[in-house]
Amino acid sequence: MVNGAGYHGGMNHIQRYLTEEVVEDYADGVIDRREALRQLGLLGVAAASALGLLAACDSGGTPDPVPPAATAGPSSAGPAPAGPSALPTQAITFPGPQGRTLMGAYAAAATAKGAVLVIHENRGLTDHIQSVAGRLAASGFSALALDLLSEEGGTAKFTDPAQATGALNAAPPDRFVADMKAAVGELATRQPNLKIGAVGFCFGGGMVWSLLNSGEPRLRAAAPFYGPLPSPASFAGSPNAAVLGIYAEQDTRINADRDAAEAALKAANLPHELVTYPGVNHAFFNDTGARYNADIANQAYNKLLAWFNQYLV
Secondary structure (H helix, E strand, O other), rough: OOOOOOOOOOOOHHHHHHHHHHHHHHHHHOHHHHHHHHHHHOOOOOHHHHHHHHHHHHOOOOOOOOOOOOOOOOOOEEEOOOOOOOOOOOOEEEEEEEHHHEEEEEOOOOOOOOOEEEOOOOOOOOOHHHHHHHHHHOOOEEEEEOOOOHHHHHHHHHHHHHHHHHHHHHHHHHHHHHHHHHHHHHHHHHHHOOOOOEEEEEEEEHHHHHHHHHOOOOOOEEEEEEEEEEEOOOOOOOOOOOOEEEEEEHHHHHHHHHHHHHHHHHHHOOEEEEEEOOOOOOOOOOOOOOOHHHHHOOOOOOOHHHHHHHOOO
């Protein structure tokens, strides 16, 4: 965890996570000081607190920059995403809570053997996350990538990714849970005879934990990738979910939750496995990010498919 006097204030656990993520990016050399201060400002962190957070990082010495993302194939082609080539997604809208309209990207498998809700990172419904839905569809699981910024007009409304993060930070977490439940219902309508799972990454991993924590009996499998655990965590209201928790060895901020996640899963008597991949850091699955590791991302994707094939088919 990062430390800084006074920044916690009245933050909920998602706001605290988003703040810490900016500081971690600065500490790892992913963003510079000016950009870190700008992003913290968009999250509503007061200037004095933001300076204190970054100064705490500086006291440890100048960090080495995160190396370029690991590639698989010619460097001119860029990093190769994990899994098969993605099927195309289509933009959809569907009814949400309280008369709201929700947005998403849907990819139908040619012969679906299960259905999966995909929850995005803290930049909203990006092309990367849409490709995850397309890759799952190519692997036999129809997938809906939900846009948790639907109420703000959708992720595409934000030309600055940091402003999209700021909008997520400003929204009440209960709204996200209600929207995810509506998306589970949309999947059940589109694929009425299939079991439903969920996967989320970073912020989205935390959202999957929150969905489990809220009670969602329709979920038969869930796979949060390195996301923050709500506290207190209790999954008794999601009695049918088999949970695969994905962690990264160098992601000490999120790994601090691992024991609590294990205890909550055991207390709820849910089938589960928590996997920590060695030598990688937070967001190792995102092929558009600085921490991407192609080999480990492929291992994690294959593990995810094996989990869904076991519990959704």
